[in-house]
Amino acid sequence: MASLGCDAHGDLNDAEFSKPMPSIGLYVAVASLICGLAMAADLLHGFRHRKFWFPCKFFSLNATSLTFIAVGIKLSVDLNTSMPSRHDQLSKLSSSVFVCTVMGNSMPSLGIMENEDLLMNLMALGILVVTDVVNICIQLGTGAIYVFKEEHFLVVLLMLLMLTILSFSATTVPTTKRILETKYKKKYEVALKCPLATERTTVAKKIQQDLSKFWMMAHTSSPQFVMARSVTCTASGFFCLLSAVTLGEAMVRSYLLTPRSLWFCNGDSDYKWSTSLVLVCQTGAVTIGTVAPAIRWFTAVNFRCPIRGKKYYRDEFRVESYWTNWFSEKKQRPSSLTILKDRRCRKIAHDGKRWMLDVCIGTQCVIVFASKIIRYISVYCVSRILICCYFAIRRSGTVSHGESDSSGSRQELASFVLHLEGEDELVDLMVRSNREATDHWVKNGRKKQPLDLIELLEATTHVSRGFEGIKEFDSNEVASLAASGEPPNCWALPLVTLASVAVALPNVKPGSIKKLLNAVNEALDSVNKFENVLDSGGELTNLRKAAEVVWLGVDLYHKWFDVDLRKLSKQERSTEETLRELVETAKREFSESWQMNLMVCMKHKPSRWPVKTLAANSMYRICQTILQSYESRDYGTGEDLLRKIESIISDIVSGCFCNVAQVISAKCLVTAVEVREESVRAAALHLGRTEKILEIVERRCLPDLRCDKMKNIDEWRAFYKLNSSECNKNKTVSLNSNELCIIVD
CATH class of the missing domain: 1.10.287 (Helix Hairpins)
Structure with a gap:
């Protein structure tokens, strides 16, 4: 019996060795297709977000993409497999052009890499390109590549040129980041002190004007954009386009012009039908991947046209x-x-x-x-x-003759464009291209407004013109459950606790509860974002986690830990009895959690207590506060108490929204330079979603509270405790970031 790999006579039997080759070709085609789809996603992302310099979001130089590229060039580095037919030879050329396309397309991604990652990725790419070049040269010498020799020579030259450009351009990344980061911090201070010259506007409009300045600074200092507008990236785009044209010329010459004159050999390679699939996939990837580099090149050419x-x-x-x-x-x-x-x-x-x-x-x-x-x-x-x-076009009369009405705004925005040495002529172009970007994101945000939250705030604003609910949700007269002190309050935990109490109220319409839960859910989307910025030291981290845990159960299952709030609301009990049941439950949960985590609770300060302990303490204090008010005020039915809870929730949300300008300003400064542009865009979208809320909050009157204290809900409560008058009737809310002190470590 013959052993594995040998025939009956003991000689090597290599007839079976070529059977897996079509599967390998399919593997190469799939890898090339994945790269092509990623480059197509970047292209669509650029068009969708009006970034016509096409940043690398889905396809960039990293370990994953380099692995796919290494698989994609399998045919061009194959030294000893016979590739006789037309599509076999074209697939070798397409694999080489594919490498050029990848390098041209991914050049902006150099800007977002750390120095170590930059070095390692470029070394890996260099090894891959040099290996490909050496193998192609060997095949040109041995005759494995016997047609399209001129095209291969040109593509090899382009590969080496693009690798050199890519490597040397990467050395400018640390320098340009440092230069532009210094300029950003200086312009940031100027942006806060110098509002754009405009008529008297609403708070939301003033914040939008500040965002337009932050966006201009963040966008023009974006590391990817800096790399994409560089002269070396323009040259790389030209070489990428030239390599694609070379592949196109070879295909046209082989299929349409004089295919017989090229003298292709008869027969099929061991890859069989898979080479045609590889050629189709790589040609598609090259076509799609060349668009972005070609547009970068053409934009640079078009701008400098005489x-x-x-x-x-x-x-x-x-x-x-x-x-x-x-x-x-x-x-x-x-x-x-x-x-x-x-x-x-x-x-x-x-x-x-x-x-x-x-x-x-x-x-x-x-x-x-x-x-x-x-x-x-x-x-x-x-x-x-x-x-x-x-x-x-000019003769047809369709040329626009400028925008004189907005020239003043453009000129002021131009001072916030961050550019490098030798880029002075690009300032006006960058202003014209991105002047309306903030308006675009704000308009998109308006399409997704929190309608239930807006309705809640509108309905309760006429009842409370101030923020009285911030002082009313937790009474200082309620006895403490722990002798070691009381934990501080955050903005989110009282909201979810009050919502939990509302769900448990008897004789309340299900529709009212549903609308309240939707409104609180929409409010928490903003409140959580605000607290992540305002709580820069992480002091309230456990309290915010407690709010997240409680809200998950209430929102999805109508449960406060193991307590079924809906079941509790359907029992034949009065509102006062339901509240007392919640108090006893909270005391029990607090006691159990305290005993289980005694060492942690005694060792750490109250803000570091376990999540369940903090949540139970909040439920106990809020229910006890309502009971004390219940004895002094007759709230009537569950619906009446629900209205009061809605008013308190509205006041807490409104107070939190008074910090919106601080949050936006801080977010635009402390965010890492690689994601700062995305952060400003998200802020503009959020502003559009909450613009109506800011208008409602603006109608309330603000207490005379310093801006650095306004971020903390306990500072509001301390102010109300020391001042009997709820607000200064002559003051209105001022959320303009130019009037706020920015609290950034």
Whole structure:
């Protein structure tokens, strides 16, 4: 009997070895398709969010994408498999062009990487590209690649050029981040002090104007955008387009023009039908992936077209200092060569390092200079076509002659554009392209307004013109359950506890409870976001966790821990008896949790108590407070008490919303530079969703409370305790961020 891999005579039987090859080809096609879909997602994301420089959100250089790329170039690095037919040879070329497309498409993603990740990813990409280039050269020498030799030579050259551009462009990332971060902090202070010149507007409109300044700063300093608008990225886009054109030329020449003159060999490769699938998938990926780099290149060319009446030839070919700053800093630093004891050896090593860095500086200058030449030549060639199109459109009378009504606003916004050396001419373009971005996000946010919360606030504002509910939900006269003190209050926990009490009330319409729960759910979406920013020290973390745990049970199951609130509301009891039942339940839960976590409770301060202990304490105090008020005021039926609870909830939510400008300003400053743009966009969307709420809150009168104390609900309560008058009748709510002190560590 023959052993595995041998025939009956003991000789090697390799007839079976080629059977898995079509499956391998299918694997390559799937990997290429995944990369193509990710690049398509980035393209759609750019169009959808009006970011026509196309940031890398779904496809960037990382371990996952590099793995897919390595699989995708399997055919081009295969040295010894016979690839005789037309689609076999084209699939080898498409695999090489695929690498160029990937590098051109993912260049902006360099900006969001940390230094270590940047180095490791570029090293991995370099190994992959060099391996591909070496294998292609071997195949050109052995005859495995016997057609499209000129195309392969060109693509190999483009791959090496793009890898060099990618690697040297990455060295500018730490420098540009540092420069723009310094500028951002300076402009941030200016933005808070200098409101845009405009007529008297509402609070929401003033916050929107501040957001437009924050957006302009965050967007123009975004590391991906900085990389995408660089001259090297423009050159990379041109090379990417050229490689795609090379593949297109080879396909047209092989299928349409003179296919017989290319003398393809007869027969099929071991990959069989899968090479055609690979060719289709990679051609699709190349086509989709070339769009973003080509648009970046064309945008740079279009902006510098002479029809705009400006010429920048004087500084066109100057290499700015930030391109070589990283190498210069490394050159000035002493070498850490402690392993070398001999002074002469250390001197030789140090001189060698300086020589290598001088070579790198020279190479960087050549790359930037060559990229600017490519851009200049592109402008010269393409401008002829653009000029013809411009005059044709002008003759038809469809050219807009400017926006004089908004020129003042544009000029003021231009001062908040953060740009690098040599980018002065881009300032006006960036303002024109992004001036209305904030308005766009706010309008999108208005489509998703919290209608139930707005209805609740509208219905209760006429009852309470101030924020009396903040002092009324927890009475100082209620006895403490623990001798070690009382935990502080946060904004969220009283809301969910009051909602829990409302669900348990007897003789209440189910529709009223449903609307209240929806309103509280919508309120918590904002309150939780606010507290994450306002509680910068994490002092109230356990209280916020307690609110989340309680709300999960109430919202989904109408339960407060193990207590079925709906079942409790349907019992034949009065409102007072139901409240006393909740008090006893809270005392029992508190006692059990306290005994189980005695060491933790005694060791830590009250704000660090376990979640269940904090939730039970909140339920006990709020129910006891209502009972005390119940004895002095006749609230009547459960519906009447529900109205009072709704009023208290409305006051707490309104008080929390008085911090909106602080939250937005702090969020726009402390967020990491890589995600700051997204943070400002989310703030604009949230402003649109809650714009109506701010208008309602603005109608209330605000106590004379300092802005740094306004973030803490206990500071509101302390103020009301010391001041008998609820509010200064001559004051109205002022949520303008320019009048607030920003509390950022």
